[in-house]
Each structure stands twice: as C-alpha cells, then as structure tokens.
Amino acid sequence: MHGGADEPGPPGRLTLTGPLGEFAQRVGGGDDQVALGWSALTSTVIWTILGPVVGAVDGHYLQFLGVGVLATGAVALTQLLFTKLVGPLAVLFGMLLWVVFGMPSSGLSLSIHTMPGFFQFLHGVLPLPAAGEALRSLLYFDGRGLGSHLLTLAVWAVAALALCLLKERRSGHAIPAAPAVSGPGEPLPALAGGPVRAPRTRYVAAVLFPLSILVAVVGLMGGSMHEPEVREMPVAVVGATQDQARQAVAGLEPSPGAMFDLRPVSSLKEATGQLTGQEVAGAYVLPTAPGGAAELHTASAAGPSQQTILRTVFQQVAEGQRTTLETKDVRPLTADDTMGSNSLYVATSWIMAGFLIMAVLRGGAPELRRFRQFLPLLAGWAVGMALWLWLLFDVLIGAVDGHAWVLIGAGAATIFCVSLAAGAFTRTIGLAAIVPVMIVLMLLGVPASGGGLPISMVPEVFRTLQDVLPLPAAVDIARSVVYFGGHGIGGNLLTIAAWGAAGLVLNLLADLWLAHRARQGKGIPADVPRAGAPAEPEQADGENGARVPVTAGSASS
Secondary structure (H helix, E strand, C coil): CCCCCCCCCCCCCCCCCHHHHHHHHHCCCCHHHHHHHHHHHHHHHHHHHHHHHCCCCCCCHHHHHHHHHHHHHHHHHHHHHHHHHHHHHHHHHHHHHHHHCHHHHCCCCCCHHHCCHHHHHHHCCCHHHHHHHHHHHHHHCCCCCHHHHHHHHHHHHHHHHHHHHHHHHHHCCCCCCCCCCCCCCCCEECCCCCCEECHHHHHHHHHHHHHHHHHHHHHHHHHHHCCCCCCCEEEEEECCCHHHHHHHHHHHCCCHHHCEEEEEECCHHHHHHHHHCCCCCEEEECCCCCCCCEEEEECHHHCHHHHHHHHHHHHHHHHHCCCCEEEEECCCCCCCCCCCCHHHHHHHHHHHHHHHHHHHHHHHCCCCCCHHHHHHHHHHHHHHHHHHHHHHHHHHCCCCCCCHHHHHHHHHHHHHHHHHHHHHHHHHHCHHHHHHHHHHHHHCHHHHHCCCCCHHHCCHHHHHHCCCCHHHHHHHHHHHHHHCCCCCHHHHHHHHHHHHHHHHHHHHHHHHHHHHHHHHCCCCCCCCCCCCCCCCCEEECCCCCCEEECCCCCCCC
16 A cells, blocks of 8 residues: 555545555545455455355355454454554564464464463454454354454454544554655556556556455465365385285275375385385384284374374274284474474475565565676575574574574575575566465465375375475475484475576576566666667656666566
C-alpha cells in the first residue's frame, strides 16, 4: 500500500491510499469495508480449497466464514494500525506477531502444554490461536468454548479500529515513509519497485498478489499433508542368511508389505549401515533362535512419526510370528529436538533468507540494476545471516548442538545460491515473481523434504522433487550434520550449487535482456552504456531537484 499527505477525509473515517484505498473510495467505503470484503473473500477461498477440493473440512461453511471474517478482519485492522504508526516497517511487526509468536502458540501442530509458559500465555491472547481453537470447537466439540475465542478476535478488531480512528483524528491520514498520494490518478507502481501502472492494474495486483500466495499456501500444504498414507517406506529385513531374509520378505509382502519396500539383508551390520546412511527407515531383525525375540532398529533422528509407524506395524508383525519385539533407536533425537523438526526450521530459515533479500532489494533498491552490483551484497548477506542463524539456533535457542563451521558454511552457500536463483526472476518479473519463487523454493520443498511428514507419506510427485529442490537438500544437510556424521551432504551441496549456477547464468542473461529493453525504450540506464556511445544525461528530479539518471521503465511488477 501507498500512503501520504492526502486531503483529510471526514473526521473519524478510515481512508486507505494507493490501490486498495482508491478502490474502496470508488465503491463508497473505507478501510473497514475493504477489510470486511477481503475477509469474506479469503475465508470463502480457504473453505473451498479445504472443503470441496481437498476434503479436509466437511460442510460448516457459514461457521467457517464467520470465524474467518472475524479473524482476518482483526489481523487486517491491526496491521493497518501498525502501518499508520510505522509505515512499511509494519510488515516486520506483523511477521513477528502473527507468525513468529503466533504459530508456536497456536497449539495447532504441537500441544500448547509442551510449550514454554510464555507461549502458553500468548495462546490465550493472539488471534491465530483464537481462530484455530474456534474452528476446532466448531468442527469437533459442538461449539463448546467457542465464545471466549470469538471474544478474543472481536477485542483485537474493535481495539485496532478504535486506535486507527484515534490516530487519524490526531495526525491525519499520512503513512510514515510512504510517498504522497493526491488521488486516484496519481502515477504509482502496482508493486513496490515496479513501473508505473494504470489504476485498474494496480487494483488487480493489490488483490491477486496476496490472494495467489494464500491459495498456493493453503492448496499445496492442505493437498500434500491431508490424509497422509504410508507408501513404500524402505525397511531392511535381516535374516541369518539371505535366503531366510527373502523368505521372510515374501511372507510379509501380502500385509505390511503393501505399505513398505521390504529389502532382504543378510547381516545386521549391513542393515545398520543402510539405516545410518538414511537408505532405509528401519531394520527388522528376525529371531536368531526358536523362541527368541525379534528386533526393530530405527532412527528417531530421521523422523519420530516414521519411527512410531514402524514400531506400531512391526509390533503386530512380531505378535503374528508369536515372538516379542525389542526396539533400538540407533540415532536418537537430542533433548532439544524432541519432535525432530529443528532441521526443517534451520533449512527453512536459510531458504527464506535467500529469496527474501531479493524481494527487499527489488522493492527497496530498484536503482540496483546490474548483476555485479548485487554480488557483493548477496555474499555479505549470506555469510552474515548464516552466522546469525547459527547463533540463534545453537547459542540462543539450543536447537542444534555445535557443528558451527559446517552449519555456517552450508547455510551461507544455501542462502547465496538461493538468492541468485530468486534474483534472476525478481529482477526481470518484479515482486510478482515472489509467488512462483515461494511456491518452488518453499511450498513444494516442505512436503518434499521429509522434515514434517516422512517422504514416504506424501504424494508421489513430492518424492520426485526431493532430489531436485534446494529445501530438501538443506534439510538433509542440517539433519546429517547433527545426527548422521555428515553422511551424504556432498550430494546435497551439489544440488544447491546447481541452483546457484543456474541463477548465475540466468542473472547474466537478465543483464543482457534488461539492457536491451532499456535501449528499446525511453533511454539507457547510466550503468548500461551503449557500445561507442556516451551515457544518457541526467535529469533533475521534479520534486527535490536531485540529479538522477534517465532510466527506462523497469520490468513488470
């Protein structure tokens, strides 16, 4: 959104500036009407995806709509208040409050009773936990306790609206650090850092940009992780001889064999090597003597849910064979990683640091046009963020234990290579490229990584992507370094390096394309001179007289 020193509207009336504000004014409403319409639209879209499309929600549309409108409106109005107070920096406040604090305190993935007391307190006051508990109450508990959760959302919405009105009454409609906007005809880009667009294009972009992100997140996450089913989970079956192991596999295949890829192995040493090398999820060792116990060797470090499935199924197998089952965890999780998700968090942080820097530079420093201008910035960012993230996860949180130089080096390489790949698209397409970049690097990568659900429990397409995408490679690096002695990180680093190499080539091609486009347009950027010709002259900025180079319109937003 854009904002500035508009002509003040009627006292007490909220007014957005920029695309959403212009649209709201044309249809006769203000910020509150835009928030209401957006809340109804997004709630309907989410219900449609999770209900008729994915099948995760059965009916309850009106209840879903009511909770969604209240929750989305509360967050939207609060975010509007942040924007009126601090301008574009409101995004950081929103990320901190809604995501960093909201997700852990929601109780939607982990029981809130397993979280530190601070998050248990936030569970009772933040909108995300309130919305999640409200939907849980409606869907599963006949609405018991619903009122208190709706009250929490209503308090956020009413308080934010009142404070917005107070802020406007005292200091007008201006938004800090945003350009002045005089009316609907003001020339503005559709997205920050992009070329000037017509009002209708800006309205469409203002709706479709966040809506496309929402659809991608809900659709891919819901579709990939709804109703997980075990398919071909690799398990070694160890016998005293290869023939005994083959016979055992043949006997098991009609029942649990439908879920597992059973592999006959003649020695426990070989099976343990496959387990620690993450080639198999577990090893079932047949009794070595009549009346002896069978053994199940697993590695909770590769995923506790995977271990639970193996224990449950092979306990039944042992009972069918009229023997007892002894279990052994050859790579246990640390006390600070009880859910086995720390590797996913570390890797996700690396990937996000890689593509977010290019989004920030695209919107905040559009004057950087040549690839050579980006390289030192990206290299410094990669090293600095890798060092900070290691400090955060190891020293401050304790999520990883040691391995400083390997994790810092792997993190810096991942951040740098991902930024190269993302930059090729943000430089040519603009901020709109964040949507496909986020889908490929993050949303497809999470289910393909095995960091949440075991890879054998997600649809087949994600297993194919496991060896291609950078997030699965980064998850395996973090996991292997901490738990598996660094086994296999060479191949993962090659995958990440391939993305960096592709990004390097694409950025060099982007330089040529942007230079060609500039020469075919209004002028030539000063940093891309035409061969044998002097650089284009500078013109005075009409607003403050600063000398700026004549540039062509940048790539589309």
